Amino acid sequence: MNRLSSRAWRAYRTVTRWPVRAVRRWRSSLQLRVLTTTMLLGLVAVALIGTVLSQRISADLFERRTTEVLQEAARATVQMRSNFDASATRTGPEITEMFLYSGRQSLLTGSADRSVFLLRSPGPLPPVLVNDFVSNEALRSLITPELRAATADAEGGQRWQSVAIPRDQSDPTAVTPGIIVGSTVQVNIAGQYELYFLFPLAAEQEVLGFVQRTMAIGGVLLVALLVAMTWLVTTQTVRPVRTAARVAERLADGHLTERMHVRGQDEMATLARSFNEMAESLQDQIERMEQLGALQRTFVSDVSHELRTPMTTVRIAAEVLYAAREEFPPALHRSAELLSTQLDRFEELLADLLEISRFDAGAAVLDAERRDVRDVVASAVDTVSALAERRGSWLSVEFPERATYVDLDPRRVERILRNLLVNAIEHADGTDVEVTVGVDERAVAICVRDYGVGLSQEAAEHVFDRFWRADKARARTTGGTGLGLAISREDAHLHGGWLEAWGRSGLGANFRLTLPRRAGIQLTGSPLPLVPDNPMPAAPALPTQTDESAVGRGLDPAAIPDLDRLEAR
Amino acid sequence: MKGRVLVVDDDVALAEMIGIVLRSEGFEPTFCAHGDEALDAFRAASPDLVLLDLMLPGKDGIEVCRLIRAESGVPIVMLTAKSDTVDVVLGLESGADDYISKPFKPKELIARVRARLRRTGDPAPEHLLIGDLEIDVTGHRVLRDGVPISLTPLEFDLLVALARKPTHVFTREVLLEKVWGYRHAADTRLVNVHVQRLRSKIEPDPENPVIVLTVRGVGYKAGPPDG
Numbered sequence: 001m002n003r004l005s006s007r008a009w010r011a012y013r014t015v016t017r018w019p020v021r022a023v024r025r026w027r028s029s030l031q032l033r034v035l036t037t038t039m040l041l042g043l044v045a046v047a048l049i050g051t052v053l054s055q056r057i058s059a060d061l062f063e064r065r066t067t068e069v070l071q072e073a074a075r076a077t078v079q080m081r082s083n084f085d086a087s088a089t090r091t092g093p094e095i096t097e098m099f100l101y102s103g104r105q106s107l108l109t110g111s112a113d114r115s116v117f118l119l120r121s122p123g124p125l126p127p128v129l130v131n132d133f134v135s136n137e138a139l140r141s142l143i144t145p146e147l148r149a150a151t152a153d154a155e156g157g158q159r160w161q162s163v164a165i166p167r168d169q170s171d172p173t174a175v176t177p178g179i180i181v182g183s184t185v186q187v188n189i190a191g192q193y194e195l196y197f198l199f200p201l202a203a204e205q206e207v208l209g210f211v212q213r214t215m216a217i218g219g220v221l222l223v224a225l226l227v228a229m230t231w232l233v234t235t236q237t238v239r240p241v242r243t244a245a246r247v248a249e250r251l252a253d254g255h256l257t258e259r260m261h262v263r264g265q266d267e268m269a270t271l272a273r274s275f276n277e278m279a280e281s282l283q284d285q286i287e288r289m290e291q292l293g294a295l296q297r298t299f300v301s302d303v304s305h306e307l308r309t310p311m312t313t314v315r316i317a318a319e320v321l322y323a324a325r326e327e328f329p330p331a332l333h334r335s336a337e338l339l340s341t342q343l344d345r346f347e348e349l350l351a352d353l354l355e356i357s358r359f360d361a362g363a364a365v366l367d368a369e370r371r372d373v374r375d376v377v378a379s380a381v382d383t384v385s386a387l388a389e390r391r392g393s394w395l396s397v398e399f400p401e402r403a404t405y406v407d408l409d410p411r412r413v414e415r416i417l418r419n420l421l422v423n424a425i426e427h428a429d430g431t432d433v434e435v436t437v438g439v440d441e442r443a444v445a446i447c448v449r450d451y452g453v454g455l456s457q458e459a460a461e462h463v464f465d466r467f468w469r470a471d472k473a474r475a476r477t478t479g480g481t482g483l484g485l486a487i488s489r490e491d492a493h494l495h496g497g498w499l500e501a502w503g504r505s506g507l508g509a510n511f512r513l514t515l516p517r518r519a520g521i522q523l524t525g526s527p528l529p530l531v532p533d534n535p536m537p538a539a540p541a542l543p544t545q546t547d548e549s550a551v552g553r554g555l556d557p558a559a560i561p562d563l564d565r566l567e568a569r
Numbered sequence: 570m571k572g573r574v575l576v577v578d579d580d581v582a583l584a585e586m587i588g589i590v591l592r593s594e595g596f597e598p599t600f601c602a603h604g605d606e607a608l609d610a611f612r613a614a615s616p617d618l619v620l621l622d623l624m625l626p627g628k629d630g631i632e633v634c635r636l637i638r639a640e641s642g643v644p645i646v647m648l649t650a651k652s653d654t655v656d657v658v659l660g661l662e663s664g665a666d667d668y669i670s671k672p673f674k675p676k677e678l679i680a681r682v683r684a685r686l687r688r689t690g691d692p693a694p695e696h697l698l699i700g701d702l703e704i705d706v707t708g709h710r711v712l713r714d715g716v717p718i719s720l721t722p723l724e725f726d727l728l729v730a731l732a733r734k735p736t737h738v739f740t741r742e743v744l745l746e747k748v749w750g751y752r753h754a755a756d757t758r759l760v761n762v763h764v765q766r767l768r769s770k771i772e773p774d775p776e777n778p779v780i781v782l783t784v785r786g787v788g789y790k791a792g793p794p795d796g
Contacts, residue, residue, distance in 0.1 A: 308650040308671040313583040315672045316590055347672060 030241075031234045038230040039223060046219035054212050061204045062162075066179060070158055073181035073197045076106045076116075077158075080195060081185050088188075092128045095190050099133040106197075107135055115139055117196040121152055121184065126191035136198075139165060143180060143196055151182035151194050158183050165200050177201040240268040244275050256283040297361040304354050311350065318343050345481075352483040356466070359490040366494050367411065368519060372403045373444050376410050377437055380417035384425060392430040393450075395421075397437075404439045406517050412491040413515070416499065417446065419484045420511045424450040427509065438527035443497075445514045445528040455503025463501045464489045498523060502530045572617030572686050573597045577607045577633065578648065579626050587620065590675045596682070604628035608636050618685055619645045620678075623660060631663045638664030642721035644685035648673075661762040666723040667749055668759075684750030685723070698794035699732040700780035702771060711771070723748065724767045731781060731791040740788040764789060 026032060083102045089095045103116045117140060118133035134140050142163045150159045159182050164175035178200040185195050243260060250258040259279060260272040322340040325333045358364050381397055388395045424433045428450040436447045455463060462468045467482040485499075492499035495515050503509035514526040574591055578584045579602045588598040601610035604627035611619065619637060623630035634645055647660045647668040657668060669681055695706040703712045706729055711718045720728065730747045731739065739747075741757040749759060764783075768775045780792045 304650060309580045309583055312672040313580070313586045316583075316586045316675045316678075319675045320586075320589065320593075 031231070031238045034234050035227060035230055039227050042223040042226045046223055050212075050215045050219050053215060054208070057211055058208050061208060062177075062201070065199075065201055065204050066160070069179050069197075069199045070160065070181060072199075073160075073183070074158060076109070076197060077183050077185065077195055079109075080106060084185060084187050090189070092130050092190075095128065095130040095187060096133075099130065103133045103135060113200050113202070115198040117143060117194075117198070118185075119143070119148070119194045119196065120190075121192040121194050122148075123192065126189060128189045130187070130190045132193075138169075139198055142178075142198065143182070147180060147182055147196075148194060151184060151196075152192075154183065156184055163198075165198070177205055237268075240271060244271065247275070247279070251279055251282065256286060293361065296357075297363055300354065300357045300361055300363075307350060311347065315343055315347070349481045349483075352481045352487060355487055356483055356490065359487070359494075364490070364494055367409045368407045368495075369410065370405050370407055371410055373406045373408070373437060373439075373446070374399050374404060376408065376413050377417060377435065377446060379410075380414045380421060381435065383414075383418055384421040387422060388425050388433065391425050391428070393425050393428045394432045395425075395435070396432060397435045399437050400439050404437070404444060404517075406444050406515060407519050408495060408515060409491075412494065413513075416488040416491050416513055417448070419488045420448040420513070423485070424448050424452075424509070424511070427454075428452040431508070436528060439517075440527040441517075442521050443514050443516055443523055443525070443527055445512055445526045447510055447512045447528050447532075449508065449510045449532060451508035454505050454507050455501065455509045456505050457503070460501045460503040460509070463503075464499070496521070496523065498526065500530050502532070573599065573614060574682065575599050575601065575611055575614050575616035575619045577601045577604075577610070577619065577625065577630075578622040579603065579624075580622070587678065590678060591682070594679050602626075604630070604633055607633040611637055611641075616643065618682060619643060620648060620682070621645055621665070622648045623656060624650070631659055634660065634663040634665050638721070642719065642724075644722060646681055646685060657756070658758060658762060661759065662766075664721075664766075666721065666763075668756075680750070687750070697729065697732040699728070699735065699791050700771075700794065702728075702780060704729060704732055713771075718770060720767070720770060723763065724770065727763055727767055728771070728781075731789065735791045735793060738784045738787050738790045744788065760789075 080102050083105075084098070087094075087098050089098050099118055103118060106116055107114070115136040116133070117135070120130070120132055142165065144161065147159060147161045161180050161182075163178050163180055165178040166172065167174040167176055178198055180196055180198045182194055182196045185193050187193050240260075247258050247260050256279075259276045262269050262272045262276065318336070318339045321336040325336040328336060355364075377397065377399070381395060385395060421433070421435070429452045431451040434447075434449040436449070438445045438447070464485050466486045469482065489499045492513055492515070496519070497513065497515035500512050500514075501509060502512070510530065510532050512526060512528060512530045514523060514528075516523055574596045576584050576587050576591075576598050578587070578600075581602060584600050584602065588600065591598045599610065599614040599616065601607050604625035607621075607625070607628065621630050621634055625633065628636075630647060634647070637643065637645060644667075645665045647665045648671060649656060649660065649668050650671045660668060666685060667681055669678060697704040697706060701713060702718075704710075705712065709722075709725060711720055711725065711728065726748045727744070730744065741760040744760050745751045745757065764781055765775075768778050768781055771780055772778045778792075782790050782792050784790055
């Protein structure tokens with residue numbers, strides 16, 4: 001990955017990270033969830049109540065005003081009718097004059113801002129034609145044909161319609177609600193006219209607006225109050241829970257004396273008390289386990305001492321008898337020999353038992369130093385070369401070309417290798433035993449391969465079990481305690497390494513030890529395969545095999561770890 | 570030469586067995602089974618070597634070792650059933666020259682005892698100089714400005730081994746073989762502990778040694794003689 005793309009990647013990560021963080025926060029904080037829920041529910045409730053209230057109020061205001069307006073319009077209509085009836089106009093200009101007078105008069109009385117329209121009803125033309133009276137020409141279009149038709153059909157009764165009065169010509173949304181009330185009047189010789197009054201509801205609209213604003217502010221304040229109260233309550237509830245969580249964490253980290261502070265008698269105090277009781281019993285349990293562990297270690301140490309002293313006496317006595325065996329009759333002679341050899345075996349078993357109980361008690365300590373793994377392997381091979389010669393097995397060792405330094409406890413690793421080698425030679429039945437050392441940047445692997453009777457798959461799984469024997473009937477000629485491989489595996493684990501076995505009946509077995517090159521490296525893989533790709537004894541210079549081992553041994557320049565270069569300086 | 574050996578062990582059977590082996594090799598064993606009586610037994614027997622069990626009733630082996638060392642440089646070989654680091658080091662620091670961990674074979678025991686009783690040094694008079702010290706090998710004395718410094722035989726052997734080849738660097742393994750008589754690899758802590766003890770007696774400032782020098786990663790060497 002080049003620099004640019006890595007930077008882009010980082011930017012992308014930063015962008016994508018905050019929703020992730022938000023989700024994590026949401027999931028992790030009960031308080032946040034409760035607060036958000038409360039706020040949302042509060043807002044919905046306030047909005048619902050506000051809408052209903054505001055609708056009720058506006059309906060009520062409108063109804064009242066409508067009643068008023070209808071009464072006022074009726075009064076004005078009666079007034080105008082009486083004016084028209086009383087007048088004795090005969091000509092068009094006289095009627096126009098009367099229209100003007102009546103219209104102005106009705107504009108002056110009653111509620112302000114109302115408009116008056118006196119429109120001639122459609123129908124056959126009367127003898128005298130008089131112009132309509134319109135107090136506000138701009139609003140004339142508000143009188144819809146439907147209203148006019150309804151008014152004409154009402155035969156003197158009132159018809160009304162609510163309309164939106166534009167406040168500003170340029171802005172069609174700026175409107176004031178209004179009511180138009182219509183009725184008919186008869187004019188001498190001029191025929192039937194329709195009289196319309198337009199009442200704007202600006203005052204009511206203002207009242208409604210004020211009420212709505214007040215309710216909105218009240219609603220917001222109410223929600224804020226609700227959230228604040230919820231925050232207070234949840235904080236009071238959540239804080240002890242948080243404290244409990246923190247204390248539990250401290251307990252989990254091994255601070256066993258950590259306790260919660262108990263205050264009062266409420267539920268939280270009960271929680272704290274129960275929590276403390278739990279911590280108390282936990283501490284008791286752990287302390288008891290620790291004591292048991294310490295007891296176990298002391299026991300092992302005591303058994304070790306108590307067994308070793310009589311063992312020494314027996315050992316010395318046996319040696320004295322053994323040294324004098326030539327003077328004994330044959331039966332005693334043989335007995336002395338058996339006593340001596342079996343004591344050796346007994347001693348080995350005792351040593352192995354003590355070693356494994358040291359692992360069990362957690363008393364085993366890694367005594368690591370930086371060593372060339374080739375030296376350790378060579379030294380282990382040296383100790384078993386005599387045995388290999390006796391059993392007629394050839395030992396071959398493949399090393400990496402350069403020094404490979406690994407942090408290891410040489411005593412333990414040599415013990416593992418010695419165990420694997422003795423095992424392999426014992427089961428090789430005179431065939432070859434191959435040791436391969438592979439290395440990469442993080443790990444070193446040592447494989448011990450034999451081509452003897454082999455292990456069944458089931459046996460390969462159990463071979464590290466204590467006192468497990470592949471074949472219960474098989475005579476153990478070179479002895480062995482049955483604990484060797486179990487100890488070896490513990491030794492490998494103590495290094496943070498692996499010890500694994502592969503086997504097939506008749507094809508031999510492969511044991512692989514993988515160790516991290518430095519303390520603290522977590523093993524993720526091994527430089528050598530566990531399952532060998534040459535199940536039969538290797539023919540010399542098999543091409544695939546050399547390729548494989550070349551990579552495994554780090555001959556490929558790309559595979560040469562930096563560690564080596566540092567070491568070489 | 571054959572010598573007297575005091576066996577301090579509370580396990581009567583083992584003590585008796587050790588006695589049989591020692592006698593068969595020509596040593597004269599005496600026995601003591603209690604930590605509190607060990608010092609009296611030591612004074613009464615005035616042995617050439619002490620075999621000391623670490624776990625004893627009454628005063629434990631470490632304490633007994635310290636008491637004996639306070640009044641004598643006689644070789645002390647610990648018998649220990651614990652191979653755990655702490656016990657061995659504690660025993661060596663309290664003045665023991667060597668240790669054998671149980672269970673051991675009689676040959677091993679005899680070899681350790683012989684190695685400690687063996688007299689080093691040639692019959693010919695030999696004088697060595699190391700730092701500002703003068704070593705009279707035949708007379709088994711170390712002098713600073715004519716004043717003798719008291720060393721145990723083992724410490725003396727260690728110093729002589731280093732002083733015979735000044736500036737030669739000895740590995741711990743080589744010193745184990747030369748001074749303790751080990752034929753094969755053994756516990757190098759023996760060397761470390763005894764070099765510390767030796768330094769505390771002969772160095773003017775044990776923190777900054779000038780007579781027995783550490784060669785990091787290798788071993789020890791003797792400092793050059795003064796003037």
